[in-house]
Structure formats: structure tokens, C-alpha cells
Amino acid sequence: MAFLEIDELTVRLPQGRAARPILDGVSLRVGEGESVGLVGESGSGKSVACRSVLGLLPEGAAVSGAVRVGGRDVLGMRRAELRSLRAREVAMVFQDPRASVNPMRRVGDFLTEGLRAAGTAPAVAARRAVELLEAVGIRDPEGAMRRYPHHFSGGMLQRVVIAAALAGEPSLLLADEPTTALDVTTQAEVIAILTRLQAERGTGMLFVTHDLELAAAVCDRVYVMYAGRIVETQTAAGLFARPRHPYTAGLLASTPRLDPDAGPPKPIPGRPVSLAEAPTGCAFAARCAQVRPECLVEPPALVRADDAYAACFRVDEGIVT
Amino acid sequence: MARYFLARFLGLAMVLLATSFLVFSAIHLAPGDPVTFLLKGHPATPEAKAAVRAQYHLDDPFLSQYAQWLGDVCAGDFGRSVQFRQDVGALIASRxxxxxxxxxxxxxxxxxxxxxxxxxxxxxxxxxxxxxxxxxxxxxxxxxxxxxxxxxxxxxxxxxxxxxxxxxxxxxxxxxxxxxxxxxxxxxxxxxxxxxxxxxxxxxxxxxxxxxxxxxxxxxxxxxxxxxxxxxxxxxxxxxxxxxxxxxxxxxxxxxxxxxxxxxxxxxxxxxxxxxxxxxxxxxxxxxxxxxxxxxxxxxxxxxxxxxxxxxxxxx
Structure with a gap:
């Protein structure tokens, strides 16, 4: 049994706010200590899936399916259970550190808040926070505890956020685009710190990003999402060697490369499906170069192809790009 | 920090100075003659009027009246109330x-x-x-x-x-x-x-x-x-x-x-x-x-x- 199991999770916004579900039968697994990537364009539902693990769902949404952490159903938890889950078992690192830390409180208050919510004594929490600041490479951790978020750069503040997420010694870390708001040089540092600490502590991680290459570099396995569905999942290495879904192949082909023989990047034609559209068949059909008549009739199910799974009628034929 | 406070207090003093001038001139621009009220109940003879005008410095040039008043105010003397015939500072302090x-x-x-x-x-x-x-x-x-x-x-x-x-x-x-x-x-x-x-x-x-x-x-x-x-x-x-x-x-x-x-x-x-x-x-x-x-x-x-x-x- 995997530590995190999402089974057939479907999330629908209230009538009139969206034509299709934001999540449509999403299933995914993260084992203990495993790093799993969740890749998709903005609006594909990856962040919603990620937040559902903490029981954070859009207001008024109709939800079916199950989210289990350590075998317990998150969606059926009472408030107190949810609080304990969030404080001790699953922690999240958000995209923009500037927005995710309260600008009016000291960094120390931010770091210890989760621990104190879980009932740790203030002095113990403070000692632990200093250790973690040291672990994420913040100089003068004691001084940093007394400073305010605006005294830190974005990259340094994201380190603080990572330290705060690890403070409760969670078994699972949710990272929702943790480096998207940072500049490239800082990105690499933050990713290095994140993966090092995660490996050292044996923490499982669900890494959400729009960057397939980054996901492949960080994760053991990758799920690719499109329009609220998982369209492909396989190992990071397999994804590059042999993408099974035309969307994944398109994502790979659209990445710019430094290699002089690689040729210019080929963007995927068209645009992502908005929440106002509800195509009857495969949601990617309108942008797919290999579309066939049956693709427009009903959405393909996720089927096995060797070690991979892909939701495409032509999964066995291989992809011509 | 000290510089900041100094700047703020200087600003405060400037605002008060400017307002004091406006306040003083506004009352002089308003219609009506205080002498009439000052002499209420007394016969308004020219001599009485002149005496009141002298007592309240009403015949001095405007700017010198202002300077006189400002000097008194800085010394804590706001003058005497016309209606209560009492020191203004004490009057306000009691209320x-x-x-x-x-x-x-x-x-x-x-x-x-x-x-x-x-x-x-x-x-x-x-x-x-x-x-x-x-x-x-x-x-x-x-x-x-x-x-x-x-x-x-x-x-x-x-x-x-x-x-x-x-x-x-x-x-x-x-x-x-x-x-x-x-x-x-x-x-x-x-x-x-x-x-x-x-x-x-x-x-x-x-x-x-x-x-x-x-x-x-x-x-x-x-x-x-x-x-x-x-x-x-x-x-x-x-x-x-x-x-x-x-x-x-x-x-x-x-x-x-x-x-x-x-x-x-x-x-x-x-x-x-x-x-x-x-x-x-x-x-x-x-x-x-x-x-x-x-x-x-x-x-x-x-x-x-x-x-x-x-x-x-x-x-x-």
C-alpha cells in the first residue's frame, strides 16, 4: 500500500462555473520516500490534485473518489484530524514564497507556527527551527529568526518555507511549483536543497510543475495531466526514452535544446482546454497530430503499455513526431 | 530614528504656525464687529468704543496684531474671553x-x-x-x-x-x-x-x-x-x-x-x-x-x- 493514494478523484465546481470537472477520475500513488512528479500546463488541475491531499478543495465543489494518506481517507476527516494531518504528516511548499509567508510576522513565528499548532513547546519549536534554517543553508539562523520576510531574497525565503514545511517531520511533502517564482540560478539551489533534505529524511514527495524536464530530474516517476485527467504515467527515464501519449511527446518536442543538431523547438499547436469547454472525446484531440475519428467520440481510458500507462487509443502504435 | 522624530516634530511646528495665521485672519475676515458685542448693555459712546478697541488692540495693523497674539499664545496666554470676561486658557482647561x-x-x-x-x-x-x-x-x-x-x-x-x-x-x-x-x-x-x-x-x-x-x-x-x-x-x-x-x-x-x-x-x-x-x-x-x-x-x-x-x- 502506497503512503498516498488518490483513487478516481473527481472534483466538479458548482453549476455554471465550469463546463467540465477540474479533476476527472484522477488516480495516483506516492510510496514512502518516493519522489513523484505531476506535470501539466496551467489549468490542467495539477494544483487542485495536490491541494486535495491536505483536504483543501475549492469551495462548493462536488467531490467523488478517495484521497488516502497512510490508509486513512482525507476527504472524510473531521476538522481536528485534518489539522493534525496538516501539522504532522503532510506539508506543502507553495509557489511564491513572498505570498506564502505573512509579511508582518517574524520569520521565527512562521517557522514555529506549524509545530506550535501541533502542540510542541515554544522553546523546543524554536530550537528545531534554528536547526532547520541551518540545514537549508541560511547564515546566522538565530538572527534570521528575528528578521522579517522582506529582509530575505526570494530564494532565501523559499528556503525558509522549505524549512518550515520540514519542521513537523512530515512523511509526505507536497511541492507546488516550488521554483517557478524564482530566478534560474536560485531555482537550482532550491531544488538541490529540497531533494537533499527529502532524501536524507526519507520523505515522500509529490512534485507539481509545468516543467517536464525538471520533474524528470527530480522524480522517480512522473504523471502527466491534461484537462483534469492523467494522460500518461511512467518512470522519468522511460518518459524521455519513449513517451506514450502524443501530449507528452509534444511537451518534450516543445522544450528548447542547446544541442546544435536538435533543431528549433516545436510548440504544440492550439491552446489548452479551458474550464468552459467540455469536449466529448479525448480532450487533447483538437491539438493532436494523430487524431482519429474514435478520439472524438469518447475519452480513452488509461491503458498499460509495457511499464507505462497512457490514455490514448493509439498507444500501441508508437508516436510519430 | 532620532532624525525621523526631529523631522516629524519640525513638520508639526510648521503646520501649527501656518494654521495659527489662518485661524487668526479668518476671524478678522468674518462679518460683524466684536465691539458691538463687547459693549452689549453699555451705551455705545464713541469713547467707550475707542476704549474697547484699544484694550483688544483692534486698531493696530493686522500683522502686528497677529504677532502680538502669537507671542501671547506661545507664552500660554490666549487672551480674555469676551462673553465670560475670564482667561481663555482657564476657561478651556475647566471644560x-x-x-x-x-x-x-x-x-x-x-x-x-x-x-x-x-x-x-x-x-x-x-x-x-x-x-x-x-x-x-x-x-x-x-x-x-x-x-x-x-x-x-x-x-x-x-x-x-x-x-x-x-x-x-x-x-x-x-x-x-x-x-x-x-x-x-x-x-x-x-x-x-x-x-x-x-x-x-x-x-x-x-x-x-x-x-x-x-x-x-x-x-x-x-x-x-x-x-x-x-x-x-x-x-x-x-x-x-x-x-x-x-x-x-x-x-x-x-x-x-x-x-x-x-x-x-x-x-x-x-x-x-x-x-x-x-x-x-x-x-x-x-x-x-x-x-x-x-x-x-x-x-x-x-x-x-x-x-x-x-x-x-x-x-x-
């Missing part, structure tokens, strides 16, 4: 405690009612929110003199719970006499503060760090207290400061309505009879209080939001 008590009382009511209603409205969207919005809308649209009349007719005349006039003696007496005037003052402004609090809270509730706090298992009451209300304080403090300063002016209406022997009532009666030394002194005092309250608000802001600290290092 100031009542007015300050009334303003403090009203400010307390405004903050309690306004902030509480604002929080409730922000946290309970739907029926409660709409109810508060309509209620505060009505309150905001009610001028304080209308509120005064309504309160007197219900609570004093019909129910007889509170006296209709006077300032009261001692703490209990003051509370008894000044409750209705304070409520009348607070009525309009607490509605306004409730709306400011509500919208500031709603702004903060939508911030991502609030969701982050929830996602970390922080209890909802702590989230509201430490992240929402705490961060919403900036606009609330600013508005409360402006309101308290504004109360110094509004209080004259309510003090007149309830015949409270305070500074505001004194100002109104002095304007009516052109008692210019009193009008000048009270106006200058009001402006000084206004500037001081604003200074206090500005000094409080960095404590609320460390990013606004004048030294850029954050409050410590």
Missing part, C-alpha cells in the same frame, strides 16, 4: 476634561462596535454580512444631531434612563451623563469603521499566506487572529486616528445638543457671539490635536506593518 472624556468614551464605542461588526461581517458571508452592511449603511447615513435627537427622545424622555443634559461629576456621573452623547457620536463613525474593517479583513482573507497557515494545520481562530485581523490592522488604525481627530469637531454638535459643558459647546456659543479669543484658541487646539493624532498614527504604523519602518530595518 477640557469633560470633552476628552466624551471623545475617549465615543472612541472606545466606535472601536468596539466597528471592529467587532466588521469582523463578524467578514467571517460570516451571506445573511449576517448583508444584515451588518444594511445596518452600518443606515448608521453611516445618520448625522450625529439626528442620532442625538432620537436617543434623547427614546432613552431620556420616554424611558428616563439617562439625563437629557449636563456633564456629570465624578466617573460614574460622567458615564451617566455622557453615555448618550458618546453613543450619538459613535453611531455614524462605528458604521464607517465596520465597513473599513470588513473590507480590510476580506482583502487579507484572500491572501495566500492565510491559506498556507490553514494548510499547516493552524486552528481557524488563530489564523483569523494572527494572519487576518493582525494584517488588516493598518487601514483600521489609520481610520480610527482620523475619526478621533474628527471627533474634536463633531463633538461641538453633540455637546450643544446635550448641553454638555465641554469645549465643543464653548466653541459653538463663542462663534455665535463673536468671542474671537475663544474661537481662535479652540480652533488652534483642535488643529494641534489633529496633527498630533496623525503623528501618533504614523508612529504606530511601523508597529503594525514592519515594512513601513522608517529605518527600513523593521520594528524591533
Amino acid at each position: 477640557l476634561p469633560t470633552t476628552l472624556f466624551l471623545i475617549g468614551y465615543a472612541a472606545l464605542l466606535i472601536v468596539l462596535a466597528g471592529v467587532l461588526l466588521g469582523i463578524v461581517a467578514a467571517l460570516r458571508p451571506g445573511f449576517v454580512d448583508r444584515f451588518v452592511l444594511i445596518g452600518t449603511g443606515v448608521a453611516t447615513a445618520t448625522p450625529s444631531f439626528v442620532a442625538s435627537i432620537g436617543l434623547v427622545s427614546v432613552f431620556s424622555v420616554k424611558l428616563g434612563w439617562f439625563p437629557t443634559f449636563g456633564g456629570g461629576q465624578g466617573f460614574a456621573g460622567r458615564v451617566e451623563h455622557l453615555t448618550l452623547p458618546a453613543v450619538a457620536l459613535a453611531f455614524t463613525l462605528s458604521g464607517l469603521l465596520a465597513r473599513v474593517t470588513r473590507s480590510s479583513m476580506l482583502d487579507e482573507l484572500a491572501r495566500e499566506h492565510v491559506e498556507v497557515a490553514r494548510a499547516r494545520g493552524v486552528a481557524e481562530t488563530d489564523v483569523v487572529r494572527r494572519h487576518v485581523l493582525r494584517n488588516a490592522l493598518g487601514p483600521i488604525v489609520t481610520v480610527v486616528g482620523t475619526m478621533i481627530a474628527g471627533l474634536l469637531v463633531t463633538t461641538s454638535i453633540v455637546e450643544t445638543a446635550f448641553s454638555v459643558p465641554g469645549v465643543g459647546g464653548l466653541l459653538v456659543s463663542s462663534v455665535n457671539v463673536k468671542d474671537f479669543p475663544v474661537v481662535q484658541a479652540v480652533t488652534l487646539l483642535t488643529v494641534a490635536a489633529f496633527v498630533l493624532v496623525n503623528l501618533v498614527v504614523d508612529l504606530l504604523q511601523p508597529l503594525v506593518d514592519p515594512r513601513l519602518s522608517p529605518t527600513g530595518r523593521g520594528a524591533s
Whole structure:
């Protein structure tokens, strides 16, 4: 049994706010200590899936399916259970550190808040926070505890956020685009710190990003999402060697490369499906170069192809790009 | 930090100097002749008129009158009241405690009612929110003199719970006499503060760090207290400061309505009879209080939001 199991999770916004579900039968697994990537364009539902693990769902949404952490159903938890889950078992690192830390409180208050919510004594929490600041490479951790978020750069503040997420010694870390708001040089540092600490502590991680290459570099396995569905999942290495879904192949082909023989990047034609559209068949059909008549009739199910799974009628034929 | 304070106090002095000139000239531009009032009950012979004019330096050139007055004011002498034939400083000092008590009382009511209603409205969207919005809308649209009349007719005349006039003696007496005037003052402004609090809270509730706090298992009451209300304080403090300063002016209406022997009532009666030394002194005092309250608000802001600290290092 995997530590995190999402089974057939479907999330629908209230009538009139969206034509299709934001999540449509999403299933995914993260084992203990495993790093799993969740890749998709903005609006594909990856962040919603990620937040559902903490029981954070859009207001008024109709939800079916199950989210289990350590075998317990998150969606059926009472408030107190949810609080304990969030404080001790699953922690999240958000995209923009500037927005995710309260600008009016000291960094120390931010770091210890989760621990104190879980009932740790203030002095113990403070000692632990200093250790973690040291672990994420913040100089003068004691001084940093007394400073305010605006005294830190974005990259340094994201380190603080990572330290705060690890403070409760969670078994699972949710990272929702943790480096998207940072500049490239800082990105690499933050990713290095994140993966090092995660490996050292044996923490499982669900890494959400729009960057397939980054996901492949960080994760053991990758799920690719499109329009609220998982369209492909396989190992990071397999994804590059042999993408099974035309969307994944398109994502790979659209990445710019430094290699002089690689040729210019080929963007995927068209645009992502908005929440106002509800195509009857495969949601990617309108942008797919290999579309066939049956693709427009009903959405393909996720089927096995060797070690991979892909939701495409032509999964066995291989992809011509 | 010391430089900042010095600059602020210099600014304060400049504002007071400029206003003192405006206040002094305004009373001289107003129609009517104080001499007529000064001689009320006495035969207005040319000799008597000349004597009064000399006593109040009314024949000196304008600027020298101003310089004379400013010098006296700086020495703490605001002149003699025309209607009470009494030292203006002593006159104001005897009435100031009542007015300050009334303003403090009203400010307390405004903050309690306004902030509480604002929080409730922000946290309970739907029926409660709409109810508060309509209620505060009505309150905001009610001028304080209308509120005064309504309160007197219900609570004093019909129910007889509170006296209709006077300032009261001692703490209990003051509370008894000044409750209705304070409520009348607070009525309009607490509605306004409730709306400011509500919208500031709603702004903060939508911030991502609030969701982050929830996602970390922080209890909802702590989230509201430490992240929402705490961060919403900036606009609330600013508005409360402006309101308290504004109360110094509004209080004259309510003090007149309830015949409270305070500074505001004194100002109104002095304007009516052109008692210019009193009008000048009270106006200058009001402006000084206004500037001081604003200074206090500005000094409080960095404590609320460390990013606004004048030294850029954050409050410590």
C-alpha cells in the first residue's frame, strides 16, 4: 500500500462555473520516500490534485473518489484530524514564497507556527527551527529568526518555507511549483536543497510543475495531466526514452535544446482546454497530430503499455513526431 | 530614528504656525464687529468704543496684531474671553476634561462596535454580512444631531434612563451623563469603521499566506487572529486616528445638543457671539490635536506593518 493514494478523484465546481470537472477520475500513488512528479500546463488541475491531499478543495465543489494518506481517507476527516494531518504528516511548499509567508510576522513565528499548532513547546519549536534554517543553508539562523520576510531574497525565503514545511517531520511533502517564482540560478539551489533534505529524511514527495524536464530530474516517476485527467504515467527515464501519449511527446518536442543538431523547438499547436469547454472525446484531440475519428467520440481510458500507462487509443502504435 | 522624530516634530511646528495665521485672519475676515458685542448693555459712546478697541488692540495693523497674539499664545496666554470676561486658557482647561472624556468614551464605542461588526461581517458571508452592511449603511447615513435627537427622545424622555443634559461629576456621573452623547457620536463613525474593517479583513482573507497557515494545520481562530485581523490592522488604525481627530469637531454638535459643558459647546456659543479669543484658541487646539493624532498614527504604523519602518530595518 502506497503512503498516498488518490483513487478516481473527481472534483466538479458548482453549476455554471465550469463546463467540465477540474479533476476527472484522477488516480495516483506516492510510496514512502518516493519522489513523484505531476506535470501539466496551467489549468490542467495539477494544483487542485495536490491541494486535495491536505483536504483543501475549492469551495462548493462536488467531490467523488478517495484521497488516502497512510490508509486513512482525507476527504472524510473531521476538522481536528485534518489539522493534525496538516501539522504532522503532510506539508506543502507553495509557489511564491513572498505570498506564502505573512509579511508582518517574524520569520521565527512562521517557522514555529506549524509545530506550535501541533502542540510542541515554544522553546523546543524554536530550537528545531534554528536547526532547520541551518540545514537549508541560511547564515546566522538565530538572527534570521528575528528578521522579517522582506529582509530575505526570494530564494532565501523559499528556503525558509522549505524549512518550515520540514519542521513537523512530515512523511509526505507536497511541492507546488516550488521554483517557478524564482530566478534560474536560485531555482537550482532550491531544488538541490529540497531533494537533499527529502532524501536524507526519507520523505515522500509529490512534485507539481509545468516543467517536464525538471520533474524528470527530480522524480522517480512522473504523471502527466491534461484537462483534469492523467494522460500518461511512467518512470522519468522511460518518459524521455519513449513517451506514450502524443501530449507528452509534444511537451518534450516543445522544450528548447542547446544541442546544435536538435533543431528549433516545436510548440504544440492550439491552446489548452479551458474550464468552459467540455469536449466529448479525448480532450487533447483538437491539438493532436494523430487524431482519429474514435478520439472524438469518447475519452480513452488509461491503458498499460509495457511499464507505462497512457490514455490514448493509439498507444500501441508508437508516436510519430 | 532620532532624525525621523526631529523631522516629524519640525513638520508639526510648521503646520501649527501656518494654521495659527489662518485661524487668526479668518476671524478678522468674518462679518460683524466684536465691539458691538463687547459693549452689549453699555451705551455705545464713541469713547467707550475707542476704549474697547484699544484694550483688544483692534486698531493696530493686522500683522502686528497677529504677532502680538502669537507671542501671547506661545507664552500660554490666549487672551480674555469676551462673553465670560475670564482667561481663555482657564476657561478651556475647566471644560477640557469633560470633552476628552466624551471623545475617549465615543472612541472606545466606535472601536468596539466597528471592529467587532466588521469582523463578524467578514467571517460570516451571506445573511449576517448583508444584515451588518444594511445596518452600518443606515448608521453611516445618520448625522450625529439626528442620532442625538432620537436617543434623547427614546432613552431620556420616554424611558428616563439617562439625563437629557449636563456633564456629570465624578466617573460614574460622567458615564451617566455622557453615555448618550458618546453613543450619538459613535453611531455614524462605528458604521464607517465596520465597513473599513470588513473590507480590510476580506482583502487579507484572500491572501495566500492565510491559506498556507490553514494548510499547516493552524486552528481557524488563530489564523483569523494572527494572519487576518493582525494584517488588516493598518487601514483600521489609520481610520480610527482620523475619526478621533474628527471627533474634536463633531463633538461641538453633540455637546450643544446635550448641553454638555465641554469645549465643543464653548466653541459653538463663542462663534455665535463673536468671542474671537475663544474661537481662535479652540480652533488652534483642535488643529494641534489633529496633527498630533496623525503623528501618533504614523508612529504606530511601523508597529503594525514592519515594512513601513522608517529605518527600513523593521520594528524591533
